[in-house]
Amino acid sequence: xxxxxxxxxxxxxxxxxxxxxxxxxxxxxxxxxxxxxxxxxxxxxxxxxxxxxxxxxxxxxxxxxxxxxxxxxxxxxxxxxxxxxxxxxxxxxxxxxxxxxxxxxxxxxxxxxxxxxxxxxxxxxxxxxxxxxxxxxxxxxxxxxxxxxxxxxxx
Amino acid sequence: xxxxxxxxxxxxxxxxxxxxxxxxxxxxxxxxxxxxxxxxxxxxxxxxxxxxxxxxxxxxxxxxxxxxxxxxxxxxxxxxxxxxxxxxxxxxxxxxxxxxxxxxxxxxxxxxxxxxxxxxxxxxxxxxxxxxxxxxxxxxxxxxxxxxxxxxxxxxxxxxxxxxxxxxxxxxxxxxxxxxxxxxxxxxxxxxxxxxxxxxxxxxxxxxxxxxxxxxxxxxxxxxxxxxxxxxxxxxxxxxxxxxxxxxxxxxxxxxxxxxxxxxxx
Numbered sequence: 001x002x003x004x005x006x007x008x009x010x011x012x013x014x015x016x017x018x019x020x021x022x023x024x025x026x027x028x029x030x031x032x033x034x035x036x037x038x039x040x041x042x043x044x045x046x047x048x049x050x051x052x053x054x055x056x057x058x059x060x061x062x063x064x065x066x067x068x069x070x071x072x073x074x075x076x077x078x079x080x081x082x083x084x085x086x087x088x089x090x091x092x093x094x095x096x097x098x099x100x101x102x103x104x105x106x107x108x109x110x111x112x113x114x115x116x117x118x119x120x121x122x123x124x125x126x127x128x129x130x131x132x133x134x135x136x137x138x139x140x141x142x143x144x145x146x147x148x149x150x151x152x153x154x155x
Numbered sequence: 156x157x158x159x160x161x162x163x164x165x166x167x168x169x170x171x172x173x174x175x176x177x178x179x180x181x182x183x184x185x186x187x188x189x190x191x192x193x194x195x196x197x198x199x200x201x202x203x204x205x206x207x208x209x210x211x212x213x214x215x216x217x218x219x220x221x222x223x224x225x226x227x228x229x230x231x232x233x234x235x236x237x238x239x240x241x242x243x244x245x246x247x248x249x250x251x252x253x254x255x256x257x258x259x260x261x262x263x264x265x266x267x268x269x270x271x272x273x274x275x276x277x278x279x280x281x282x283x284x285x286x287x288x289x290x291x292x293x294x295x296x297x298x299x300x301x302x303x304x305x306x307x308x309x310x311x312x313x314x315x316x317x318x319x320x321x322x323x324x325x326x327x328x329x330x331x332x333x334x335x336x337x338x339x340x341x342x343x344x345x346x347x348x349x350x351x352x353x354x355x356x357x358x359x360x361x362x363x364x365x366x367x368x369x370x371x372x373x374x375x376x377x378x379x380x381x382x383x384x385x386x387x388x389x390x391x392x393x394x395x396x397x398x399x400x401x402x403x404x405x406x407x408x409x410x411x412x413x414x415x416x417x418x419x420x421x
């Protein structure tokens with residue numbers, strides 16, 4: 001089937017079997033490898049994308065259900081060379097080790113800050129509870145995002 | 156592959172009637188795991204995630220398409236609590252209570268609540284119309300239900316005498332993103348205590364002998380509570396698997412049920 005989606009603001013059409021995951025189609029057919037395939041059962045969050053206004057695991061989204069959908073992937077978060085504030089915050093706090101989980105954390109953090117510009121540390125922990133970092137770099141990720149939330153409070 | 160996007164229940168039922176092998180897709184949190192890990196290739200899928208009728212709730216029912224993130228603010232205490240423990244934000248935004256019912260995993264987080272409040276499952280088919288199935292007749296085994304090949308789960312129908320005091324707890328290896336080792340809901344209604352447990356039998360179960368022990372006393376003593384916990388541990392039928400052992404699950408079932416009864420008494 002042909003599915004037409006709006007990905008990072010750009011309309012794209014793709015031919016795929018309807019049962020394929022949005023993740024595989026992003027990766028293999030649309031040239032967007034940022035969303036990572038790790039557990040492929042919704043446990044790790046490394047494939048997180050924003051579908052409409054909802055944070056989802058793209059491995060659990062059947063592409064056949066995506067006709068006309070608005071999708072934001074990690075590739076659509078920075079403004080050209082200017083990092084998004086959550087990316088800048090994670091960069092400054094060294095909230096990256098091997099980097100495999102990073103796209104999922106960036107997308108989940110953007111989704112949180114879009115809805116709540118001044119989250120508490122608990123809000124951040126809860127919002128990122130579906131994203132797993134096996135280097136266990138949670139402390140640095142959390143520090144960066146708490147500092148971004150503090151900047152938001154001062155403004 | 157045939158992908159039908161239903162916009163209402165009638166369209167979904169017509170598609171199911173025309174092809175009873177077609178699989179319903181709501182949040183995808185179960186079906187897509189099968190596709191990804193079991194290399195399951197559905198021949199025909201009926202997408203029901205945009206069916207607005209399935210997202211309606213009232214005091215007497217919860218639509219099958221209601222997602223866990225909405226149930227987190229439910230006025231039913233144990234339901235709201237358990238909804239907050241389902242998976243992760245990503246899973247709660249996609250997964251539905253109807254999916255929990257249709258998948259019928261012994262570990263389905265919503266199922267102990269359904270059993271404790273004695274809810275019914277509303278199922279509909281194009282040719283046979285609507286029927287209400289008591290939960291105990293709906294869940295027949297591990298991921299097995301009495302749902303007909305042409306039917307779909309449309310709602311959870313709540314009892315008129317909803318127990319106002321209800322508590323939930325589950326045990327898993329971590330707090331977030333975990334499949335429960337044992338889960339429990341205790342509800343205290345006008346007829347006494349009802350105790351339901353998940354992950355300790357092929358389906359969600361009630362423990363009638365343990366319930367009877369409690370309900371024969373006005374206020375159970377410590378000794379009665381101990382006997383209750385021991386009876387729960389005897390009455391459950393857990394297995395040893397990669398998540399836990401039979402012995403641990405029996406013990407944990409008694410501990411959790413006792414703890415929730417005490418919460419209901421206070």
